[in-house]
Amino acid sequence: MRRLELPEQWERVPELRQRVEDLLKSGRRRTALDEVLRHLRHDPESTDALVLALTFLGQSRTETLESVEPMPDVQRWCALLAPIMTECTACHVAWYSNHVLLRHGGITDMAMANPVGLQCQDCRYTLCRDCLARGRAQSHAVPVDMVEFADQPCPASGCNGTLTTPVFPTGCHDVTPMDPNEIEGVIVARDGLIPPTMDEALVPVTKFLPLIADDAPLIHIRRSIPGLMSDESTREELARSLVLEMEREMAITSAAWARSERMFIRAGTANDTDYLIIVVRKDEHHPSPRRGTRVLTYTYLVQVLPRRGTWGTLRDPHSGDFREGTFGAVAVPEGTLADIAQKIIGQSTMDLKHRVLFFEGDRTKDEKLSFADVYGVVTQGSDIVSPYSDDSA
Numbered sequence: 001m002r003r004l005e006l007p008e009q010w011e012r013v014p015e016l017r018q019r020v021e022d023l024l025k026s027g028r029r030r031t032a033l034d035e036v037l038r039h040l041r042h043d044p045e046s047t048d049a050l051v052l053a054l055t056f057l058g059q060s061r062t063e064t065l066e067s068v069e070p071m072p073d074v075q076r077w078c079a080l081l082a083p084i085m086t087e088c089t090a091c092h093v094a095w096y097s098n099h100v101l102l103r104h105g106g107i108t109d110m111a112m113a114n115p116v117g118l119q120c121q122d123c124r125y126t127l128c129r130d131c132l133a134r135g136r137a138q139s140h141a142v143p144v145d146m147v148e149f150a151d152q153p154c155p156a157s158g159c160n161g162t163l164t165t166p167v168f169p170t171g172c173h174d175v176t177p178m179d180p181n182e183i184e185g186v187i188v189a190r191d192g193l194i195p196p197t198m199d200e201a202l203v204p205v206t207k208f209l210p211l212i213a214d215d216a217p218l219i220h221i222r223r224s225i226p227g228l229m230s231d232e233s234t235r236e237e238l239a240r241s242l243v244l245e246m247e248r249e250m251a252i253t254s255a256a257w258a259r260s261e262r263m264f265i266r267a268g269t270a271n272d273t274d275y276l277i278i279v280v281r282k283d284e285h286h287p288s289p290r291r292g293t294r295v296l297t298y299t300y301l302v303q304v305l306p307r308r309g310t311w312g313t314l315r316d317p318h319s320g321d322f323r324e325g326t327f328g329a330v331a332v333p334e335g336t337l338a339d340i341a342q343k344i345i346g347q348s349t350m351d352l353k354h355r356v357l358f359f360e361g362d363r364t365k366d367e368k369l370s371f372a373d374v375y376g377v378v379t380q381g382s383d384i385v386s387p388y389s390d391d392s393a
């Protein structure tokens, strides 16, 4: 398990610190954690981002309750934070302890009145408050959070250490160690008739894989067949058929089964159901997956560049609608977008520089068109799809 071992010195990320500090000042913990997670998504090893997260995740319950923004599970238990989680060796319940930061800050006396758990100072065997209480014969009549725990010998065999405070991160046993940038796609199926929404699917996905809510485009939700999740062989069969289905749709590159890992997540609480999660790693031999052959619907919008000025759209002066031929939708393989753009530009008789913006999805129907969702831009005469910018260059 990967866990944070705080070095004497580490590289600070001043911009991230500043942003997080500003957000926390106004009680915006959720947004602050989003910032940290985005950073970790691209630099999962960043000690400074992990330390920052721990400074506010390791706060007391009261401080947490006073925050204006509650933190949803999809963030709080994100697998990217696994290195700073402390996990009970017996029951695997996890929490965040900031003792490692206190020690770094020079505080050595960490005897706490009501610790969430105790840890062996030699081998890091950890027990949560509930498991400690369970081990005490006389504890039945005493509410768990009233129990005070005395130091006790470490239960790990062959270890002569003591369970006490401080409690340091242990990492999390069920997080699959993986570079987020190696993930080509994640297939999610939930037991039962109704497939999960993306928000629902994100909870188990981010808990077990180093991804964040921004990664929703990598996640493919698929229908399950009721009953198939109950035993391992039918589950594998279901996984195999889902992978093949995705390959046929060219949503993932071929031979994906060999690059896939299946995770079966059993319902934790009454409201959950079982999930099958299939993570497919990128094909190293074909570093640029055959994305170019994926057929998707794109909405196009033609823009022109006046001699002095910035890129603009062409609209009918009376109705305000886009001028005919400058706005529409096409369902085509991704690799043909540049050709299609040149064809569309070729139909124009205006002697101005043109470019075509492509949006993913069919926005000629009710969907709204926003420049924030431009998929790519093809400028006149170019055979590549480049990212959107509003520069006039």
Ligand SMILES: [Zn+2]
Binding pocket: 088, 089, 090, 091, 092, 093, 127, 128, 129, 130, 131, 132
């Ligand atoms: Zn426990």
Ligand SMILES: [Zn+2]
Binding pocket: 120, 121, 122, 123, 124, 125, 154, 155, 156, 159, 160, 161, 162
């Ligand atoms: Zn021990």
